[in-house]
Amino acid sequence: MKTALITGITGQDGSYLADFLLSKGYSVYGLVRRKSKLDFNNAEHLKDKVHFIFGDMTDQASLIRAMEIANPDEVYNLAAQSFVTASWETPLSTADINAIGVTNILETIRLIKPKARFYQASTSEMFGKVQEIPQKESTPFYPRSPYGVSKLYGHWITKNYRESYGLYACSGILFNHESERRGEEFVTRKISTAVAKIKCGKQDILELGNLDAKRDWGHSEDYIKAMWLMLQQETPDDFVIATGENHSIREFVELAFKEVDIEIEWHGLGAKEYATFKGTDKAVVRVNPQFYRPAEVETLLGDPSKAESDLGWKREVSFLELVKRMVDHDLKWIQKS
Numbered sequence: 575m576k577t578a579l580i581t582g583i584t585g586q587d588g589s590y591l592a593d594f595l596l597s598k599g600y601s602v603y604g605l606v607r608r609k610s611k612l613d614f615n616n617a618e619h620l621k622d623k624v625h626f627i628f629g630d631m632t633d634q635a636s637l638i639r640a641m642e643i644a645n646p647d648e649v650y651n652l653a654a655q656s657f658v659t660a661s662w663e664t665p666l667s668t669a670d671i672n673a674i675g676v677t678n679i680l681e682t683i684r685l686i687k688p689k690a691r692f693y694q695a696s697t698s699e700m701f702g703k704v705q706e707i708p709q710k711e712s713t714p715f716y717p718r719s720p721y722g723v724s725k726l727y728g729h730w731i732t733k734n735y736r737e738s739y740g741l742y743a744c745s746g747i748l749f750n751h752e753s754e755r756r757g758e759e760f761v762t763r764k765i766s767t768a769v770a771k772i773k774c775g776k777q778d779i780l781e782l783g784n785l786d787a788k789r790d791w792g793h794s795e796d797y798i799k800a801m802w803l804m805l806q807q808e809t810p811d812d813f814v815i816a817t818g819e820n821h822s823i824r825e826f827v828e829l830a831f832k833e834v835d836i837e838i839e840w841h842g843l844g845a846k847e848y849a850t851f852k853g854t855d856k857a858v859v860r861v862n863p864q865f866y867r868p869a870e871v872e873t874l875l876g877d878p879s880k881a882e883s884d885l886g887w888k889r890e891v892s893f894l895e896l897v898k899r900m901v902d903h904d905l906k907w908i909q910k911s
């Protein structure tokens with residue numbers, strides 16, 4: 575039986591990855607942060623199945639302790655301050671967790687279990703102001719946020735430990751992936767919960783920032799399989815994981831409201847008045863500059879051909895299915911609450 579240690583197990587990807595590894599017979603350990611109130615977030619259902627270890631990416635002593643307790647064959651580093659907007663508000667702690675935190679865990683592996691295989695959660699945000707369309711493994715990076723910059727450090731230090739010490743260390747450059755477990759401040763989940771609340775008469779209006787930004791969106795359950803595949807190869811390497819198609823925020827909004835048969839009234843920048851269609855088949859979606867970013871990533875589109883040919887990975891959930899699953903889930907959730 576193999577053993578895995580997952581950092582970020584309470585998050586979207588960490589919880590799906592734990593489900594997946596358990597189904598494959600792994601013994602799973604998960605690093606969780608101590609908070610004022612015990613909160614397992616997305617890992618609530620895993621409480622009896624996973625060994626939780628308290629720790630923090632910024633506290634190397636806790637990572638050493640976690641490595642000694644788990645003695646893992648595979649380490650998945652999914653922990654991060656992952657919300658791009660928050661990285662302008664907390665740039666230093668973002669760097670501490672997302673950049674230095676990666677060195678903390680790599681050093682821990684090097685010292686305690688150099689044979690453990692390591693997965694680093696890199697991101698398409700590193701492409702930022704894109705230098706090539708579509709983006710592939712060889713595309714130059716140009717991050718546009720403190721988050722993107724911190725992740726670029728994590729990406730390069732992973733490569734460096736592979737080249738310096740011969741660690742089996744890989745980075746997955748994952749494009750946006752969403753799900754029913756996505757944090758509610760990310761745009762897709764913000765939209766799906768708003769659609770559900772508007773449908774149930776519990777919200778009047780949906781306010782968003784840049785509607786024209788485009789993202790290459792997949793489902794988290796497909797993407798965590800790629801993480802596992804990367805650690806099952808003969809030699810470590812880095813891979814782009816994406817769907818190869820992108821859509822605007824506006825398109826996501828349109829499909830999500832269509833799912834519940836609600837017509838949209840768009841209110842552009844500067845619109846002061848808005849109609850209220852509470853509990854009817856009409857809704858207002860309004861642009862609010864409060865949600866604009868100091869520097870935007872306008873468009874992301876990944877080329878997953880290397881992962882498809884070398885790992886045999888393929889996404890299964892289509893864009894339409896993703897929107898549908900998120901809206902259906904939130905509708906049930908809001909109706910129940």
Ligand code: NAP
Binds near residue numbers: 606
């Ligand atoms: P998420 O839902 O925000 O989960 C982040 C996890 O990191 C949570 O479990 C969080 O714990 C934990 N964490 C944060 N700071 C920590 C610290 N100092 N020490 C220990 N744990 C800490 O993120 P996700 O969407 O699952 O993404 C997983 C990883 O993939 C992240 O590294 C993210 O940057 C990267 N990524 C995500 C996407 C995407 O589209 N989802 C794309 C590319 C890369 P709490 O529950 O205590 O907050």
Ligand code: G4F
Binds near residue numbers: 749760
């Ligand atoms: O959903 P988002 O906040 O995700 P973003 O910034 O693309 O980052 C996510 O994907 C990255 C991979 O590319 C991950 F590395 C990262 O951890 C995270 O998971 O925003 C998507 C787009 C942006 O262009 C943003 O400006 O949606 C636009 N947007 C428009 N209105 C909004 C809003 N984003 C948010 N969060 N809230 C809005 O009201």
